[in-house]
Amino acid sequence: MSYVSNFKPLSSKALSIEPSATLKVSAKTKELKSRGVDVINMTAGESDLLPPRWLLENLKLYSSKPGVNLYKPTAGIPELREEIARKYQKYNGINYTKDEVIITIGGKHAIYLALAALCNDGDEVIVISPYWVSYVEQVKIVGAKPVILETDSRNGFIPDINKLRELVNAKTKAIIVNSPNNPTGAVYPAQVLKGIFEIAYTNGVYVISDEIYENFVYEGDFISFASIDEKAKNMTIVINGFSKSHSVTGWRIGYACANKEIINLMDSIQSHISSGTSSLVQYAFLGFLDHYEEDVKSLSVFKERRDYIANELKGICSYIPSGAFYYFIDVSKFYNGDIKNSVDFCEKLLDKKLLSLVPGVAFGDDRYVRLSFACSMETIKEGIKRLKEFFEGL
Ligand code: GLU
Numbered sequence: 001m002s003y004v005s006n007f008k009p010l011s012s013k014a015l016s017i018e019p020s021a022t023l024k025v026s027a028k029t030k031e032l033k034s035r036g037v038d039v040i041n042m043t044a045g046e047s048d049l050l051p052p053r054w055l056l057e058n059l060k061l062y063s064s065k066p067g068v069n070l071y072k073p074t075a076g077i078p079e080l081r082e083e084i085a086r087k088y089q090k091y092n093g094i095n096y097t098k099d100e101v102i103i104t105i106g107g108k109h110a111i112y113l114a115l116a117a118l119c120n121d122g123d124e125v126i127v128i129s130p131y132w133v134s135y136v137e138q139v140k141i142v143g144a145k146p147v148i149l150e151t152d153s154r155n156g157f158i159p160d161i162n163k164l165r166e167l168v169n170a171k172t173k174a175i176i177v178n179s180p181n182n183p184t185g186a187v188y189p190a191q192v193l194k195g196i197f198e199i200a201y202t203n204g205v206y207v208i209s210d211e212i213y214e215n216f217v218y219e220g221d222f223i224s225f226a227s228i229d230e231k232a233k234n235m236t237i238v239i240n241g242f243s244k245s246h247s248v249t250g251w252r253i254g255y256a257c258a259n260k261e262i263i264n265l266m267d268s269i270q271s272h273i274s275s276g277t278s279s280l281v282q283y284a285f286l287g288f289l290d291h292y293e294e295d296v297k298s299l300s301v302f303k304e305r306r307d308y309i310a311n312e313l314k315g316i317c318s319y320i321p322s323g324a325f326y327y328f329i330d331v332s333k334f335y336n337g338d339i340k341n342s343v344d345f346c347e348k349l350l351d352k353k354l355l356s357l358v359p360g361v362a363f364g365d366d367r368y369v370r371l372s373f374a375c376s377m378e379t380i381k382e383g384i385k386r387l388k389e390f391f392e393g394l
Contacts, residue, residue, distance in 0.1 A: 017137045021362030025346070029356040039354045040383040045182060045325060047247040047374045049298065054291050055246060055284055062283035072279045074271040075263065076103025076255070080282050083289055084255055090289070092224040094233060096257045102266050105277045107212045107241035107254035110266075112138050114208050114237040114256060115174070117265035119144040123173035128159050129364040130328060132182045132210070136364070144173065148364065153319045153330065157184035161195035168199055174206040175199075177225055180213035183363045183370040184328045185321020187220045193228045201231060210239045212254070215296045218303045219322040226257070234259045242285060244374075246295065251281045305373045305380055312384045316391060325374045328360065332367035334394045342366050352393070353386040 026044035033039050062068050075081065081098040088094040104110040111134070119125065121143040127135045129148045139146040147167055151157045164175070177196060179188040188196075200207050209225035226236040241254025254277075256266060270276055288295075302325055309327055310320045317329045331345050339345050342359035346369055349355050360368030371387070373380055 013141065013143070016140060018133075018362075020137075021133050022358055025356060025358050029350075032356075037354065039350070039356055040379055040386060041356050042371045042373070042375060042379070042383045043356050043358050044249075045244065045372050045374050046249045047244060047325075048376050048379070049247045049301070051247045052291060052295050052298070054287070055248075058286065059280065059284040062286075063280055065283070068279055068283050070279070072276060072282065074276040075267040076101070076276060077279070077282045077286075079286055081255075083286065084257070087289055087292065088224070088226075088238075088257060091292070092227055094224060094226050094238075094257070096233075099260050100263055101255055101257050102263050102270065103253065103255045103277060103282055104241075104266075104270065105254070105274055106243055106249075106252040107210065107239050108134055109252075109270075109274070109277075110239045110241070110254045110256040111135070111176075111208060111210060112141070113266040113269055114239065114258070114262070115139060115142045115144065116269050117262055118174050118206055118208075118237075120173075122171065124169070124171040125173060126164065126167055126175040128176065128178070128181075130157065130181075130183050130360065130368065131176070131364050132178060133362045135176050135178075145171075147172070151184075151186075153184075153328075156319070156322075157181065157186040157328075158188060158192055159196070161192065161199065164196065165199050168203050168205060172203065172205050174208055176208045176210065178210040180216055180222070180321075180323025182213065182324050183326045183358075183360070183368075184319070185324045185326055187217055187222070187322040189220060190223055190228070193223055193225055197225070197228050197232050200235060201229075205235075207232075207236045208239060209236055212239065212241055212244055213324040214240060215245045215299050216302055216325055217323040218306055222323070237262060242288070245299065246285075246288075248281075251278070253277050253281050253285065301377075302373070305377060308377070308380060309371075309373055309384060312388070316388070325372060327371045327373065328363075328365075328368050329371060330367050331369050334391070339394075342369050345369055349387070349390050353390045355383055355386040355390070 029041040081101040085096040119142045123144040124147045125139045136146045226233045237258040243249045346359045358370040
């Protein structure tokens, strides 16, 4: 008899949630590595680059400043909210004010706050598949229902606007858009974003636009959803953060921009759930705009990595990502007696070649596995070598 069985059942909503597959497999791989196992980790989207020097200096500087240790406004320190608004004016052509910005515990928490601010029980939220693992689970946590819009590698994982139109109904509250996309690397062209905007606008539906990979675009242009039309700003909750662009995944700092009413609701929820993110980390980012172009330039190594893999995987993976830092590889032709699905594939690969990838089932498509190239060229070379050897042995 289990300890809790004498008691009332635990939350059925909580029990219906899957833990984050990306974080689980990445933690498991790091643990193997810490035990001295020669495992190659191409799981989580976590950059191997060091945070910029100015940022580390700022962190040190502010750590001893009086008052930095104390509570700050729950929506974030006004100076940084203001600077984020200026970033959008300067680089994205959107005129946010600081009151239209909230600073959160990473982009992930910003998405959760947005969903919590928008959704009532039974609302529907359209999620484009393959999707990042946490969207579907977060939609469920807030009591809404995820409705999946499938995409296909033959169309470059770009959503079909007509299919989207068919899914929208009176219960639809929001559409989650993620371009550049995790896990596929697709970057949606302007006309597709416009198509999504028109459907959402006509139906009074919000768009949560996860733009965390803004600075990782290798082909095409990054377009912030809120800039697609002058009416888009008010119905869009733009999600972004510093984790990927400044290699600070563990510092937990993200943000959202939206109209003031939505931001106030998100702030109200944040004030009860967490009181906001670390004050010190927020101060450390003051002045980030002065270094922005230089910091973005340092990310150009990701294009070299992408190109190297494209060349090595010719004939194995025909879809080359235009953005983000993942390859989403169809391995279903290798499914047989031993390997029946993406979890089996990843387990065998880890077992036989000590290479760790994330099973595609976590992103809504069991035919695929996700390979992150947010790791050093040395790791990539060894990882790709092991992957090719594994394919050859199948
Ligand atoms: N977003 C990254 C990934 O997909 C980090 C892990 C996570 O939060 O899911 O790997």
